[in-house]
Amino acid sequence: MSTSREHFSSKIGFILAAAGSAVGIGNLVGFPVAATKNGGGAFLLIYAFFVAFICLPIMLAEMGLGRRTQHSPYSAYAELGQNTKRWRIAGWLATITPFMIAVFYMVITVWIFGYLFQTLAGNLDAIAQPTYFGEFVNDYSFIAYLVAVTVIINFILVGGVRKGIERASKILMPTLFLMLILLVIFVLTLDNAMAGVKFYLIPDFSKITGSVINGALAQAFFSLSLGMGILITYGSYFRRNDDIVNSGKLVAITDTAVAFTAGLMTLPAIFAIYPETNPESLSDSSVSMIFSFFPQIFMQLSNTVGYGFASVAASVFFLLAFVAAITSLVSIIEVPTSSFMEKRNVSRSKALLVMGIAITILTLLAATSFGLLPWVSNVVTYAGIDKSLFDIIVDVFYDTILPLNGLLICLFVRYRWKRENFTAELSKGNSNYPNTFLHKYVNFAIGTFIPVILAIVFINTV
Numbered sequence: 001m002s003t004s005r006e007h008f009s010s011k012i013g014f015i016l017a018a019a020g021s022a023v024g025i026g027n028l029v030g031f032p033v034a035a036t037k038n039g040g041g042a043f044l045l046i047y048a049f050f051v052a053f054i055c056l057p058i059m060l061a062e063m064g065l066g067r068r069t070q071h072s073p074y075s076a077y078a079e080l081g082q083n084t085k086r087w088r089i090a091g092w093l094a095t096i097t098p099f100m101i102a103v104f105y106m107v108i109t110v111w112i113f114g115y116l117f118q119t120l121a122g123n124l125d126a127i128a129q130p131t132y133f134g135e136f137v138n139d140y141s142f143i144a145y146l147v148a149v150t151v152i153i154n155f156i157l158v159g160g161v162r163k164g165i166e167r168a169s170k171i172l173m174p175t176l177f178l179m180l181i182l183l184v185i186f187v188l189t190l191d192n193a194m195a196g197v198k199f200y201l202i203p204d205f206s207k208i209t210g211s212v213i214n215g216a217l218a219q220a221f222f223s224l225s226l227g228m229g230i231l232i233t234y235g236s237y238f239r240r241n242d243d244i245v246n247s248g249k250l251v252a253i254t255d256t257a258v259a260f261t262a263g264l265m266t267l268p269a270i271f272a273i274y275p276e277t278n279p280e281s282l283s284d285s286s287v288s289m290i291f292s293f294f295p296q297i298f299m300q301l302s303n304t305v306g307y308g309f310a311s312v313a314a315s316v317f318f319l320l321a322f323v324a325a326i327t328s329l330v331s332i333i334e335v336p337t338s339s340f341m342e343k344r345n346v347s348r349s350k351a352l353l354v355m356g357i358a359i360t361i362l363t364l365l366a367a368t369s370f371g372l373l374p375w376v377s378n379v380v381t382y383a384g385i386d387k388s389l390f391d392i393i394v395d396v397f398y399d400t401i402l403p404l405n406g407l408l409i410c411l412f413v414r415y416r417w418k419r420e421n422f423t424a425e426l427s428k429g430n431s432n433y434p435n436t437f438l439h440k441y442v443n444f445a446i447g448t449f450i451p452v453i454l455a456i457v458f459i460n461t462v
C-alpha cells in the first residue's frame with residue numbers, strides 16, 4: 001500500500017464530497033418529473049425501497065473495496081482479483097465508464113453554464129424563446145463555455161483530495177442546500193402551487209408498471225453514483241478507521257432527501273404557472289425540461305413578479321443546477337485521473353492535463369452531435385433511428401454498462417474478495433456492524449438477488 005495516498009481530513013468531508021457526487025441534475029429534475037408522471041407517492045416509496053435495499057449494499061461494497069485496497073478501480077480489482085484477466089476487465093470497465101459518462105455529463109453542464117450566463121446577463125426573454133435551445137446547441141459559443149467549465153473543474157481537482165475536492169464540497173454543498181430551500185419557499189408561495197404538491201405526493205398505485213419499476217431502479221442507481229468507480233475511488237481516500245457504514249447511509253439519505261425536496265420546487269412551479277398541466281404530458285427528458293420548459297416557466301413568472309425578479313429566480317435555479325453538476329463532474333473525472341496517476345506514476349497536474357485534453361475533445365465531438373458535424377450526428381442507424389455520438393454514450397454506458405458494473409461488484413465481493421473480508425473491512429470504524437441486521441441483509445442480498453436483478457436489467461437493455 002502506498003503511504004503517500006491522499007485522504008479526506010474528516011468523515012464529514014467524505015460525506016459532503018460523496019453527496020456532492022450523488023446530488024446532480026438527476027435529483028433536481030429527473031427524479032421529480034419521473035415521480036409525478038409515475039404515480040407520485042407510490043413512485044417515491046418504490047424509489048426509497050430501492051435506495052435502501054438494492055443500492056445501499058452496492059454502495060458499501062464500492063466504498064469498502066476502495067478503502068481496503070487504497071486504490072482506484074482498475075488497481076483495486078487487479079489487486080484483490082489477483083491480477084486475473086476477468087477482474088482486470090471489470091476494473092477497466094469501472095474506469096472507462098466514468099470517462100465516457102463524464103463526456104455526456106460535461107455537455108449538459110456546459111449548456112447549463114451557458115444558460116446561467118444568459119440569465120445573469122438579463123437575457124431570460126431570449127432563452128425562453130421556443131427556438132432558442134435548437135439554435136444554442138449549434139452555436140460556437142459552446143467552446144467559450146466549455147473552456148470556462150474546464151477551468152473551474154481543473155481549479156478544484158488540481159488541489160487534490162483535501163484542498164480541492166473536500167474544500168470545494170464544504171463550500172458548494174451547503175450553498176446548494178441553501179439555494180434549494182430558498183427556491184422551495186419562494187415557489188410554495190405562488191398561487192396554485194399546492195396543486196403541484198398534490199400531484200407529486202398523492203400515491204397512485206395504478207401507474208406502477210414493470211417499466212416504471214425498472215425506471216425507478218435505474219434512477220436510484222444513477223443518482224447514488226453507483227457503477228462509475230466513483231465510490232471505489234472516494235472510498236480509497238477514506239482513512240483506516242472512518243465509519244464506512246454510517247457514512248454510506250448518510251450519503252444515501254442526503255441524496256434522497258435532496259431529490260425529494262427538489263420535487264417541492266419543480267412541480268409546484270410548473271403547476272403555479274400552468275394550472276392546467278396534465279402530468280402525463282411532461283417530458284421524460286431532463287434535457288428538454290431544463291432547457292426548454294423551465295426558461296418558459298420563468299418567463300411566464302415575470303407576469304406575476306416582474307421581469308427582474310423572474311430573472312433572479314432563473315439565475316438562482318441555473319446556479320443551483322450548475323453547482324449540482326460541477327460537484328458530480330469533479331467526482332467522475334477524479335476516477336480516470338487518479339487511475340492514470342496510479343498506473344503511470346505521474347503527478348496530479350500531468351494526469352489532469354491528459355484527462356482534460358481527452359475529455360474536452362470528446363465533449364466537443366459529442367456536443368456537435370446535434371447537427372454541426374453530420375458524421376457525429378449520425379454515427380450509426382439502428383432500428384431505423386439515427387444515433388449520434390451523444391446517444392451512443394447514453395445507450396451504451398448509461399443504460400447498459402452501469403448495471404453491468406453493479407453486477408460485477410456484487411460477484412466480486414461474493415466470489416473473490418469473500419463476504420467475511422468485506423464484513424471485516426466495514427467493521428473497522430464500526431465494530432458493532434457484524435451484529436446488525438444490516439450486515440446480515442447486505443451479505444445475503446449481495447450474493448443472491450441483487451446480482452440477479454442487475455443481470456435481468458442488463459440483459460433486458462442488451
Ligand code: PHE
Pocket residue numbers: 021022023024025026027101105222223224225230328329331332
Ligand atoms: N448522481 C448524479 C445525478 O444524479 C449522476 C452523476 C454522478 C453523474 C457523477 C455524473 C457523475 O445527476
